[in-house]
Amino acid sequence: MDYSTAKNKFLQTWGALGSQWGINKTMAQIHALLMVSDEAISMEDIMQELQISRGNASMNLRALMDWGIVYKENKPGERREFFIAEKDxxxxxxxxxxxxxxxxxxxxxxxxxxxxxxxxxxxxxxxxxxxxxxxxxxxxxxxxxxxxxxxxxxxxxxxxxxxxxxx
Amino acid sequence: MDYSTAKNKFLQTWGALGSQWGINKTMAQIHALLMVSDEAISMEDIMQELQISRGNASMNLRALMDWGIVYKENKPGERREFFIAEKDxxxxxxxxxxxxxxxxxxxxxxxxxxxxxxxxxxxxxxxxxxxxxxxxxxxxxxxxxxxxxxxxxxxxxxxxxxxxxxx
DNA sequence: TCAAACTTTCAAAAATAATTGAAATATATT
DNA sequence: AATATATTTCAATTATTTTTGAAAGTTTGA
Structure with a gap:
């Protein structure tokens, strides 16, 4: 199995697991994506990677931050926001x-x-x-x-x- | 608060709690109903009490039995089936x-x-x-x-x- | 064996939850 | 202040899950 297949499988299964426990699938997937990413990700990239709309990304990132398990990170010289997950x-x-x-x-x-x-x-x-x-x-x-x-x-x-x- | 109000509140809230944890609301409610009942209940009575259809009652009772937390009880001389919940x-x-x-x-x-x-x-x-x-x-x-x-x-x-x- | 009593199944309908996308809002840059 | 860039909001749409109800199936007993 190659990296891309493995990553997809992970995001897919983690989303399903979330659903089974009453957590929005996309919310679980965004968190999963941030968890396995070695660097902060922009909203644009999240949308791209999970094939979701801007509104969806925005709302679920907000929810994840409300839960206190995702944070914003500002990159110097960058206008847009980047996100990282609690990894501990x-x-x-x-x-x-x-x-x-x-x-x-x-x-x-x-x-x-x-x-x-x-x-x-x-x-x-x-x-x-x-x-x-x-x-x-x-x-x-x-x-x-x-x-x-x-x-x-x-x-x-x-x-x-x-x-x-x-x- | 009287008994009937309390019972309704319990069934209502327990169903909502179930939903939040990925458990079918009706399934949680049937289980809740059986938990607080002092005697075995027929499907007819469950339908009546929770205002649900026969199919819904049948399917969710089946699921509860598959989970091993609800049992059938046969009353002598009675044709229909009665149900009780695991109470421990x-x-x-x-x-x-x-x-x-x-x-x-x-x-x-x-x-x-x-x-x-x-x-x-x-x-x-x-x-x-x-x-x-x-x-x-x-x-x-x-x-x-x-x-x-x-x-x-x-x-x-x-x-x-x-x-x-x-x- | 037949029929009545009861239960299960499942396609269709209804209810609920999630998602989209564009307008509104906010923030930064010139 | 005006413009460009980025984010949020939310009504409308879409997807998913749950529920219904009637037909099919099963069991009991006359």
């Missing part, structure tokens, strides 16, 4: 985890807290509803916390020890 | 993790192995591509492994210790 994978994972937690998990937790706090009457149905949503609240809360801890401490000694122990 | 949340998380790993992560790993194995020439671009995809391969592989271990051992003493230590 631990840092990347941490940012993605924190962002998804904030945007998606935390609101779900809030809802679980609310609905599990209703005054249930004596029927089995209502009692069970409260019981289950309480359990779900505890569980999701713990999982969210754990992901946060695991990503935060991934590169320190404690984390390394744990990860080793888990092997 | 550790077990649920384990099954979801294993299934997503198998369907989505493993194929991505396979691709990363392939594309990072190309014979790169001396250009910085090709060298960097191989370097990055190799790193990605290692990282995704480790993450995949860790999720597997964490979920598998979640309810034994080792896991409990770790989780406590991570607090």
């Amino acid at each position: 994978l631990d840092e990347l994972a941490t940012k993605i985890a924190k962002e998804r937690s904030k945007r998606e998990i935390k609101p779900a937790l809030k809802m679980l807290k609310e609905v599990s706090s209703i005054q249930a009457n004596e029927t089995p149905a209502e009692k069970h509803f409260v019981e289950q949503t309480k359990k779900l609240y505890d569980f999701v809360g713990r999982a969210d916390e754990m992901i946060d801890k695991v990503t935060t401490y991934k590169d320190n000694w404690l984390g390394k020890l744990m990860i080793k122990l888990l092997k | 949340l550790d077990e649920l998380a384990t099954k979801i993790a294993k299934e997503r790993s198998k369907r989505e992560i493993k194929p991505a790993l396979k691709m990363l192995k392939e594309v990072s194995s190309i014979q790169a020439n001396e250009t910085p671009a090709e060298k960097h591509f191989v370097e990055q995809t190799k790193k990605l391969y290692d990282f995704v592989g480790r993450a995949d492994e860790m999720i597997d271990k964490v979920t598998t051992y979640k309810d034994n003493w080792l896991g409990k210790l770790m989780i406590k230590l991570l607090k």
